[in-house]
Amino acid sequence: xxxxxxxxxxxxxxxxxxxxxxxxxxxEAEEKLxxxxxxxxxSKEQFYDIETExxxxxxxxxxxxxxxxxxxxxxxxxxxxxxHFSLFFNKNITEKWRFFSEIExxxxxxxxxxxxxxxxxxxxxxxxxxxxxxxxxxxxxMKEADGGIFAEAFNVTYQLRPELDLRFGREFTPAGLWNVDxxxxxxxxxxxxxxxxxxFPRTNDGISAFGVQRFTNTFLSYNVYLGNGEYNSGAGDxxxxxxxxxxxxxxxPAFTQTEAGLSLxxxxxxxxxxxxxxxxxxxxxxxxxxxxxxxAHASIEQVSSNTVESLGYxxxxxxxxRAFSFGYRYDVFDDNTANGVKSPTYxxxxxxxxxxHSAKNVVFKLEYxxxxxxxxxxxxxxxxxxxxxxxxxx
Amino acid sequence: xxxxxxxLTAALLLLLAGISPAVAESVAIIVNSENQQNFTMQEIKYxxxxxxxxxxxxxxxxxxxxPPDDPAREVFTRKxxxxxxxxxxLEEQSRSVNNSARNPSREKRAPLVxxxxxxxxxxxxxxxxxxxxxxxxxxxxxxxxx
Numbered sequence: 055x056x057x058x059x060x061x062x063x064x065x066x067x068x069x070x071x072x073x074x075x076x077x078x079x080x081x082e083a084e085e086k087l088x089x090x091x092x093x094x095x096x097s098k099e100q101f102y103d104i105e106t107e108x109x110x111x112x113x114x115x116x117x118x119x120x121x122x123x124x125x126x127x128x129x130x131x132x133x134x135x136x137x138h139f140s141l142f143f144n145k146n147i148t149e150k151w152r153f154f155s156e157i158e159x160x161x162x163x164x165x166x167x168x169x170x171x172x173x174x175x176x177x178x179x180x181x182x183x184x185x186x187x188x189x190x191x192x193x194x195x196m197k198e199a200d201g202g203i204f205a206e207a208f209n210v211t212y213q214l215r216p217e218l219d220l221r222f223g224r225e226f227t228p229a230g231l232w233n234v235d236x237x238x239x240x241x242x243x244x245x246x247x248x249x250x251x252x253x254f255p256r257t258n259d260g261i262s263a264f265g266v267q268r269f270t271n272t273f274l275s276y277n278v279y280l281g282n283g284e285y286n287s288g289a290g291d292x293x294x295x296x297x298x299x300x301x302x303x304x305x306x307p308a309f310t311q312t313e314a315g316l317s318l319x320x321x322x323x324x325x326x327x328x329x330x331x332x333x334x335x336x337x338x339x340x341x342x343x344x345x346x347x348x349x350a351h352a353s354i355e356q357v358s359s360n361t362v363e364s365l366g367y368x369x370x371x372x373x374x375x376r377a378f379s380f381g382y383r384y385d386v387f388d389d390n391t392a393n394g395v396k397s398p399t400y401x402x403x404x405x406x407x408x409x410x411h412s413a414k415n416v417v418f419k420l421e422y423x424x425x426x427x428x429x430x431x432x433x434x435x436x437x438x439x440x441x442x443x444x445x446x447x448x
Numbered sequence: 449x450x451x452x453x454x455x456l457t458a459a460l461l462l463l464l465a466g467i468s469p470a471v472a473e474s475v476a477i478i479v480n481s482e483n484q485q486n487f488t489m490q491e492i493k494y495x496x497x498x499x500x501x502x503x504x505x506x507x508x509x510x511x512x513x514x515p516p517d518d519p520a521r522e523v524f525t526r527k528x529x530x531x532x533x534x535x536x537x538l539e540e541q542s543r544s545v546n547n548s549a550r551n552p553s554r555e556k557r558a559p560l561v562x563x564x565x566x567x568x569x570x571x572x573x574x575x576x577x578x579x580x581x582x583x584x585x586x587x588x589x590x591x592x593x594x
Contacts, residue, residue, distance in 0.1 A: 216501050216508070226546070234546060237542065240541070340530075342532065342535070414516055414538070415541075445541060445545065447544075
């Protein structure tokens with residue numbers, strides 16, 4: 055036999071030997087396949103089990119935003135502002151019950167007690183509190199405080215029916231657009247329109263009923279709420295009457311989406327004054343173009359029978375192009391208007407807006423505001439804010 | 449054949465920019481094969497805007513979304529919601545953080561969306577059409593052509 059053929063034969067034996075050694079019977083193969091199928095089924099079940107467990111855990115998320123201000127206002131310096139650091143805690147307690155809270159740390163808060171070893175000075179003031187065993191104990195009071203900590207929201211929601219939810223606790227007052235969708239990572243500007251929180255209160259402590267009712271391709275969102283009213287702490291109410299408010303909003307299939315609505319509010323303050331506020335809002339989306347506007351009016355009848363009226367409105371247009379947003383806003387507020395006559399507090403702000411969404415959760419904003427006031431004693435000025443807002447979550 | 453300098457430059461620019469040209473393709477809205485209930489495209493829009501939260505049977509819709517970087521999501525949000533995937537994802541996230549979400553979506557990659565739909569008769573989602581056609585246990589409710 056020629057040597058070349060011997061070499062081929064040797065190679066063939068080498069190749070076939072391991073294959074024959076690894077060969078398994080059909081029965082063995084079927085058993086292995088069955089084991090693998092069982093493993094896959096087990097892994098799937100485990101995955102869904104973990105997913106179900108995760109969906110019932112308390113979720114912690116939040117946001118932060120930081121700003122750099124440059125202003126032509128007299129006495130103002132270029133400055134950084136650690137505006138917000140907020141933590142959200144939410145939990146689906148059961149299929150019907152869910153919990154939500156927001157703790158906001160504003161302007162980098164710092165609280166120092168007189169007992170802190172960092173304090174060299176003596177604090178004379180003390181506060182006496184009853185401890186858990188019922189004995190009185192004295193503690194030193196606060197020495198220093200910067201910024202603020204605010205439990206902006208904490209509530210539980212119960213879904214009575216798919217179209218009706220009940221909420222108990224503190225929530226953002228459901229009024230207009232900005233007060234509802236108000237978180238910096240999702241807003242075009244850091245500076246809110248002037249009338250926001252000056253006509254409708256920021257939060258409501260009490261109960262609310264809300265939901266959506268469908269009429270073919272039109273949806274009516276409603277929210278009716280009852281609370282302690284303005285100028286009360288979370289500890290209670292300083293008067294017998296409760297504040298009452300409502301927000302109605304219709305979503306129409308016009309353009310990409312159109313929402314128009316009405317907000318109402320009535321409250322009697324602890325000093326006896328009564329406040330009635332009314333607002334209308336409109337938001338239209340046409341592909342990448344969004345226009346939103348709010349008009350709000352408040353009438354405060356004081357105990358002295360004097361009536362103070364406030365009026366605010368804005369119109370904002372934003373165009374989204376890829377990761378960028380460009381916009382403009384015209385914003386007016388007068389907190390003491392009468393019969394349509396401008397008061398010295400009348401202010402108008404023209405704003406130019408630029409946003410860059412560098413990632414789903416990160417937005418850089420540049421906004422330029424041109425502020426002018428009716429009061430001749432107040433200087434008109436321009437200012438700019440560069441900021442970054444980050445959502446801390448999934 | 450020598451490659452044209454222009455196409456070489458374009459390829460190089462894409463490479464440098466780290467951009468992989470996404471292949472946009474038709475998208476299928478899918479449900480469990482046992483689920484014979486239907487929604488119109490207008491209703492699908494309102495499901496993904498959280499105005500409609502239940503099936504006609506009254507069961508809650510288990511709504512699935514693809515991640516914003518999936519080309520199928522861009523096609524879906526553009527054609528159904530009239531928004532870019534980025535803006536649609538931001539709106540979804542905004543509803544979630546301001547506590548107004550009525551039926552939040554679960555964001556998963558396509559194989560997990562498909563697996564969830566095969567598993568649950570109340571699930572609704574969308575994936576690319578070729579992928580949907582390869583699946584067993586799902587029914588295509590609508591096709592959205594690119």
